[in-house]
Amino acid sequence: MRPCFHPRLVNDHFGDPTLFIPFLYEKRALMFDLGDVCPLSSRDILKLTHIFVTHTHVDHFIGFDHVLRILLGREKSLHLFGPPGFLQNVEGKLAGYTWNLVENYSNEFSLNVTEINVDSMVRKVYRCRNRFEATGTEYKALFQRKLLEESSFSVHAVHLDHKIPCLGLSLKEHFHVNVLKDRLKGLNLPVGPWLKKFKDAIYNKENEETLFKVVWNEGSQKYKKEFLLGELKKKIVRITPGQKIVYITDIRYTPENVERVIDFARDADSLFIEASFLDAEQKTAYEKYHLTARQAGSLARQAGVKQFKLFHFSPRYTHNPELLYQEAEAAFSNP
Ligand SMILES: [Zn+2]
């Protein structure tokens, strides 16, 4: 199976936490957290449509200015989600600059910002041409863990305790459409942009009796073949369960957090989880509202995840980061 999402941490395990999640066949990406994003190319930053921020400690939010600068003047709407107080945090950032020349920009750039409170979501839109002044509350809804729903995936959040509310995040692909390359060959069909349209039709559960046109070019020659959607699906596709990616960072190991994380990360294919300290420094970890590597490995095991990846190491382990991996691995494989 070839997953549609290929998440990668932007920085190494000592750097700011940020998970970049590009889509396989599209110039599009999501991101969990917004720490230092300088290692990302402008091309990658331009792919971003939605950024989900766990909390606004500086190591999780300092990348805001960098992203804003690259997107300014573009025809784009960037969606940002964050914890309670997020609208004020974003407004504070925007108020730090002077916006007297933006009215003449030919493109419409806007920030679509949603604050996730414990039981409600509030959204405001900040338009660049309007000097990023909010035009009032545009949306208010109940918060029931779901932040975003699209035809092929959804993003969920859970509130966790980091002395302040901190969001745990997950991305779930509804199901995965695998195109079987040898079957394509058998039908003399090339790979190409039509595959995305075809997959979208399946994700959108379009009527299988509708006619689907496969169109492609070879040199100056145009080709077209027609199939019933359901018939082509049967011939070239295998449907498998979609992947689940979970991102947990900056939490204290309390019974309530543990229960929530295990439930939220249940059976994930990939769990990205912080491991700031070794268990020998459990007391420090607790006082700083962070996890130890043993706690991270144990959470991964209890949630039954397939694999996990650690990040957010304290700089005190600069010379022996392998100890954190070993400790987490041991807790993951042996209760
Ligand atoms: Zn923090």
Ligand SMILES: [Zn+2]
């Ligand atoms: Zn942090």
